[in-house]
Amino acid sequence: MNILLVAGARPNFIKIAPIIDAIKTKQAQGINIDYKLIHTGQHYDKNLSDTFFTELDIPLPDTNLNVKSGTQAEQTAAIMVGFEKELQQHQCDLVMVVGDVTSTMACAIVAKKAGIKVAHVEAGIRSGDLNMPEEINRIVTDSLTDYFFTTSTHANNNLLKLGVDKRNIFFVGNVMIDTLIKNEHRLKQPNIWNNLNLKPKSYLVMTLHRPSNVDEKNNLKTLISQITTLAKKHTIVFPVHPRTQKVLKDLDLNFNNLHYINPLGYLEFNYIVKHALAVITDSGGITEETTVMNVPCITLRSSTERPETCDIGTNVLVGNKTEKIAKAFGFLFSKAWKQGQIPELWDGKAAERIINHLIAIYQLQ
Known part of the structure; x- marks a missing residue:
């Protein structure tokens, strides 16, 4: 065959x-x-x-x-x-x-x-x-x-x-989890770990690439501004997707706690995810990985094709609604985030x- x-x-x-x-x-x-x-x-x-x-x-x-x-x-x-x-x-x-x-x-x-x-x-x-x-x-x-x-x-x-x-x-x-389980012991600390003086569970990781979040400049500006404000003094590591980079280059978005970096390889990216306080994303696949690694995940979407990550995992959907995003950060910083479980198989x-x-x-x- x-x-x-x-x-x-x-x-x-x-x-x-x-x-x-x-x-x-x-x-x-x-x-x-x-x-x-x-x-x-x-x-x-x-x-x-x-x-x-x-x-x-x-x-x-x-x-x-x-x-x-x-x-x-x-x-x-x-x-x-x-x-x-x-x-x-x-x-x-x-x-x-x-x-x-x-x-x-x-x-x-x-x-x-x-x-x-x-x-x-x-x-x-x-x-x-x-x-x-x-x-x-x-x-x-x-x-x-x-x-x-x-x-x-x-x-x-x-x-x-x-x-x-x-x-x-x-x-x-889930074959994506096959790869994570096989390589979890090989996850690699990226250079930005020391460059940004990162410590386990003290920083946030953010990824954005969905058209609904990044294609409209004012919408993207509002999202990033709110998230960086809600994060308080916590460092936000933001690997920038090429699609998002095209929009960001026309925006003047500079915050002391927000650090733009180039996309990372698999082993380095999942290293910073595993040790993050939480992840803010609009990716579906990352919600699966955070669920297995028991990392709180705030998803900037109003729907998901992976409902198990919300039903029993660590994921919460907030869309791009100001009040829902703020509520999620409130749960995170009050240490009231739900306890996740790993889905069947x-x-x-x-x-x-x-x-x-x-x-x-x-x-x-």
Whole structure:
């Protein structure tokens, strides 16, 4: 069996790494399973893509489509054209896509039109917000998927409501957490730790990249101003996403406790997250990591495709509402933050379950 694995953006690499490990384990056991790794090039900033191959010990891609930047339509079209050529040149039994980025949707469409089965890792998650490009990617991808690998019972139920055959839904856990558990002992203190004189549980980490938060200048200015004020004297470490940087360069936002830094690699970023007092973010994936590391997380969104991080995890949704943000900081500084738990099957073995299911489906020996 030959699987074509597709990765295009930072979260994809984190999810692909344990799947490759699981495939290699089965190969060592004599199972007839192989893979090729396709990098679409959707993220091309070194700290958002290339470093993950080194840090997470992922083999270099067999092909890089080098798509790079562009509008949603331009990126989607370029990925589809490049991936179609790839499928014509290299036969495979299955295309596996992960997550919910443009590459996920585009490659699923191309594979299905080529008559190739599609497996979706992290299938079934929904925010209910069609203003998010990722939500559209999820809906389209799942409408074409053959094998659905899910992270939660919430995702299972979403798929069942859509009429997906339950025999094709496999609740396996969270591959992103596989990577975290495997590498937690390797987390690396970044240079900014000493440069900013950081101490455990004395600073905040902030990430912002959602269009609803960063594309409108006044909105971004209001958010950052409120957060830095509420943080009082606590240092805020702000790794700036390229999308956010484009807007920030036209704003004069300088605060004594706010420190802009370049994006960090996986091991360094999760080091500062693990030791933070709290994280303020609009990322979905980070809410999963903070839940497992038991770090309070304030999410600047009004909905989430990962409700388990709120139901039993450390995450709280505040949108960009002034009063909700202030209330969350009040809980944080009064040490009244809820005690989180780790969701079911987030145990570091999700990728192993995925490959075991595929071996059973394809009756590999």
